[in-house]
Amino acid sequence: MDNDTHSLPLPSAHTEAMGTSEAFLSFQEHLSRVAAVDRPVLIIGERGTGKELAAVRLHYLSRRWRKPLVTVNCASLSETLLESELFGHEAGAFTGATVRRAGRFEQADGGTLFLDEIAAMPRRMQESILRTVEYGTLQRVGGSRSVHTDVRIVGATNAHLPQLAARGIFLHDLLDRLSFEVLTLPPLRERGEDILLLAQRFASSMAMELELNGTPEFGPDALRTLHRHPWPGNIRELKNTVERAVFRQGLHLAELPVNPFRSPWQPNAVTEFAESAPRTAACDSTARPLPQEAWPEETQPRTVLAEPLPEAIRRLELHSLRQALLRARHNQRQAADLLGLTYHQFRGLYRRHKQAIEQQLPPASTD
Structure with missing residues (x-):
């Protein structure tokens, strides 16, 4: 089957x-x-x-x-x-x-x-x-x-x-x-104390599978990653990350390798794809790109590969939250609907960026 x-x-x-x-x-x-x-x-x-x-x-x-x-x-x-x-x-x-x-x-x-x-x-x-x-x-x-x-x-x-x-x-x-x-x-980021509980369970199971004698221990950096990483892949991502750490480091987990693609020798994926992909009108070198001033301020071209992905994601989330709250006049349930999120998903995202949002948004009208 x-x-x-x-x-x-x-x-x-x-x-x-x-x-x-x-x-x-x-x-x-x-x-x-x-x-x-x-x-x-x-x-x-x-x-x-x-x-x-x-x-x-x-x-x-x-x-x-x-x-x-x-x-x-x-x-x-x-x-x-x-x-x-x-x-x-x-x-x-x-x-x-x-x-x-x-x-x-x-x-x-x-x-x-x-x-x-x-x-x-x-x-x-x-x-x-x-x-x-x-x-x-x-x-x-x-x-x-x-x-x-x-x-x-x-x-x-x-x-x-x-x-x-x-x-x-x-x-x-x-x-x-x-x-x-x-x-x-x-989502896992809303489950607080469960993150370490699940991580310890996954680490112990992987240690048994690898026939390691002892209990895996998380170092200070690994613990910080557990609680600070947003875990967009939730339990599946947590399980893969912890098992990868035990496989690479054994019983003493000094850090958690969240990104398995991280490497000093990683190729420029965009360049490699552009060189190997068939040429089309959309990607032909003779096609003219839009002038930079035609792009909205928040989406003007940048050297994407020079910016860490987590920072790019943070800016995008912050921009989306700010615009939705402005359009919804600070009504968080309406803002969640505008973003296609449930109210609980919105609240988790809002709490993550609360300080930055409150600094950038004008106060809600009391009219």
């Missing part, structure tokens, strides 16, 4: 969610209460926050735990393949379809169907799923007979589904049907 469509395993001690922070415990309590209600659920979260793990936990805490838990990655399959994977097909439905094949809805009958990256699902497939959710029946590709199915749908995405619905990319009706409850995973 491939990696894109498979039955998920029972959580093990190595994958069980860990944490003691208020944000983490509040999420787990919310998830536990939702698990008992046999309704569709959407799991929203940044990349690397553990959406699939949350779906697994949701299933095994529900009354459907003895039945199958089946997942489909909607972003990894073409529309034609996705339709066949979800609804199955009859023999002769298309070239190569020599036998009847049950789809993921049928395989998950009585259990849970986890639709990962649901925002990437084509519009026509959304309409088909809406019919299946509403009537509890489906038709296999190439078939005419209705097949009854009983599944609980759990969808996951890092996209802003209400905005996609407003733009006509995601069906309003399907969003209404799937959002009986929405679980939003807290």
Whole structure:
């Protein structure tokens, strides 16, 4: 069975969610209460926050735990393949379809169907799923007979589904049907004390894998990195970083190599690509660039490679926050909507840049 469509395993001690922070415990309590209600659920979260793990936990805490838990990655399959994977097909439905094949809805009958990256699902497939959710029946590709199915749908995405619905990319009706409850995973930067807890767990597991005798210890610089780095890749990035540190340094972790590409011999990626890429009108050397004065002040060309990436990201975040707050007249919920963020995501970003923002923004009007 491939990696894109498979039955998920029972959580093990190595994958069980860990944490003691208020944000983490509040999420787990919310998830536990939702698990008992046999309704569709959407799991929203940044990349690397553990959406699939949350779906697994949701299933095994529900009354459907003895039945199958089946997942489909909607972003990894073409529309034609996705339709066949979800609804199955009859023999002769298309070239190569020599036998009847049950789809993921049928395989998950009585259990849970986890639709990962649901925002990437084509519009026509959304309409088909809406019919299946509403009537509890489906038709296999190439078939005419209705097949009854009983599944609980759990969808996951890092996209802003209400905005996609407003733009006509995601069906309003399907969003209404799937959002009986929405679980939003807290990003790692909002989980405070959990960061060190998880880092110690990942370090110990890697040390065991490498057959190192002893417990890994984080030095002062490594601890500072743990708590100061924003972890945009969340738990997945933290795990990779800590395991990389143990692999390189053993049990005494003097520093955390957050950027695996850092090297004094790293090639100029932009130059290498420009020399090897086919020439087009857009990149032809005879094409004239815009005069510098035509660029907005904040986006005027700079020597990009001379500026560290974290600083460039910091300036972009600060500029976006400042503009959104000005347009929203200091209303943070409206500013979050303008940026396509949840309110909690906005608050985390705002706290990170609070001092700089307060120095640059005029005070809010008291009118």
